[in-house]
Amino acid sequence: MTPIGSEIERLIQLLSRLPGLGPRSARRAALVLLKKRDTLLEPLAAAMTGAAAAILTCETCGNLDTISPCAICADARRDGHVLCVVEDVADLWALERAGVFRGRYHVLGGALSALDGVTPEKLNIAALAGRAKNGVDEVILAMNATVEGQTTAHYLTDLLTGVKVTRLAHGVPVGGELDYLDEGTLNAAFKARRAL
Amino acid sequence: MTPIGSEIERLIQLLSRLPGLGPRSARRAALVLLKKRDTLLEPLAAAMTGAAAAILTCETCGNLDTISPCAICADARRDGHVLCVVEDVADLWALERAGVFRGRYHVLGGALSALDGVTPEKLNIAALAGRAKNGVDEVILAMNATVEGQTTAHYLTDLLTGVKVTRLAHGVPVGGELDYLDEGTLNAAFKARRAL
Numbered sequence: 266m267t268p269i270g271s272e273i274e275r276l277i278q279l280l281s282r283l284p285g286l287g288p289r290s291a292r293r294a295a296l297v298l299l300k301k302r303d304t305l306l307e308p309l310a311a312a313m314t315g316a317a318a319a320i321l322t323c324e325t326c327g328n329l330d331t332i333s334p335c336a337i338c339a340d341a342r343r344d345g346h347v348l349c350v351v352e353d354v355a356d357l358w359a360l361e362r363a364g365v366f367r368g369r370y371h372v373l374g375g376a377l378s379a380l381d382g383v384t385p386e387k388l389n390i391a392a393l394a395g396r397a398k399n400g401v402d403e404v405i406l407a408m409n410a411t412v413e414g415q416t417t418a419h420y421l422t423d424l425l426t427g428v429k430v431t432r433l434a435h436g437v438p439v440g441g442e443l444d445y446l447d448e449g450t451l452n453a454a455f456k457a458r459r460a461l
Numbered sequence: 462m463t464p465i466g467s468e469i470e471r472l473i474q475l476l477s478r479l480p481g482l483g484p485r486s487a488r489r490a491a492l493v494l495l496k497k498r499d500t501l502l503e504p505l506a507a508a509m510t511g512a513a514a515a516i517l518t519c520e521t522c523g524n525l526d527t528i529s530p531c532a533i534c535a536d537a538r539r540d541g542h543v544l545c546v547v548e549d550v551a552d553l554w555a556l557e558r559a560g561v562f563r564g565r566y567h568v569l570g571g572a573l574s575a576l577d578g579v580t581p582e583k584l585n586i587a588a589l590a591g592r593a594k595n596g597v598d599e600v601i602l603a604m605n606a607t608v609e610g611q612t613t614a615h616y617l618t619d620l621l622t623g624v625k626v627t628r629l630a631h632g633v634p635v636g637g638e639l640d641y642l643d644e645g646t647l648n649a650a651f652k653a654r655r656a657l
Binding site for chain 1: 469478492510
């Protein structure tokens with residue numbers, strides 16, 4: 266028999282499905298939630314219910330927001346001539362945090378992977394081809410530097426004809442130490458070296 | 462400006478207050494929740510709302526359950542003559558998972574700590590003294606083997622007169638390698654060695 270009531274058990278079981286939380290940390294999280302009922306459990310439950318009701322997938326770019334088209338697609342100050350293609354909404358968030366890009370995005374919803382059965386039809390690629398033909402000067406492929414990400418980038422480069430296609434630079438990460446970098450990264454950084 | 466709508470931002474901010482989730486993993490968790498709206502976000506929100514409404518603190522022992530007295534206190538098959546004192550509900554769960562104890566529990570809600578200002582009045586200690594006088598033969602102190610836990614155990618040993626007070630054994634953890642153990646544990650294991 267378990268000492269834990271079924272309500273708590275269910276809470277732990279669902280929490281353990283979050284990335285970063287195993288069974289043990291899910292139990293700790295459940296206890297913290299139950300101890301901080303007014304300040305954490307109830308606000309979090311309300312925030313989840315609110316998010317479940319309010320959050321939409323942008324029909325233009327695939328971003329998540331409470332409106333569709335999303336705030337980025339609807340923002341007239343952003344440059345509609347440049348499209349940045351990312352695998353995931355998390356990547357879009359990362360680029361926005363860095364504040365390097367003032368154009369619009371296109372979220373694929375994953376990367377091509379023969380192993381996992383992710384074919385082009387399963388990604389938001391058909392819509393990208395359509396958008397790229399519509400007043401877009403440059404498509405920046407900001408895939409992850411993984412096998413899947415680079416496979417996807419190659420596929421998209423072949424697909425997107427009649428528009429300038431670029432990809433992010435490979436090299437030494439800022440703050441990175443050469444000693445800890447893999448050969449592939451060092452190789453790429455050497456090949457793309459620049460005159461000072 | 463942030464790319465993330467305020468609903469998602471609030472969800473991330475609350476998730477990051479869970480133990481084991483930092484800002485980065487909270488963002489990942491929020492994205493997974495939003496992607497698995499039907500199978501994870503909504504059930505988890507419902508489980509949290511349900512837990513917030515249903516879970517009580519047992520007025521006898523301090524355990525968390527949907528009933529008070531809790532299922533353990535109400536279970537007539539458990540031995541009411543032996544009380545096991547633990548710091549936290551998590552410790553009670555751990556002992557119940559191990560299935561080693563068939564008596565009743567007493568949850569202190571923490572350990573004494575001068576540094577953190579945890580005085581005896583802030584713990585569930587007064588009720589313990591009362592329970593120990595009421596047909597209890599043995600009080601097992603199952604505090605953590607930390608400075609705070611052992612301070613609490615000493616305090617309780619002085620307080621609980623007229624009843625047999627025991628504590629858990631210290632020694633080599635089952636599966637543990639001597640090489641990786643600290644001197645204190647090895648010392649305790651040597652002192653408490655047993656004839657084969």
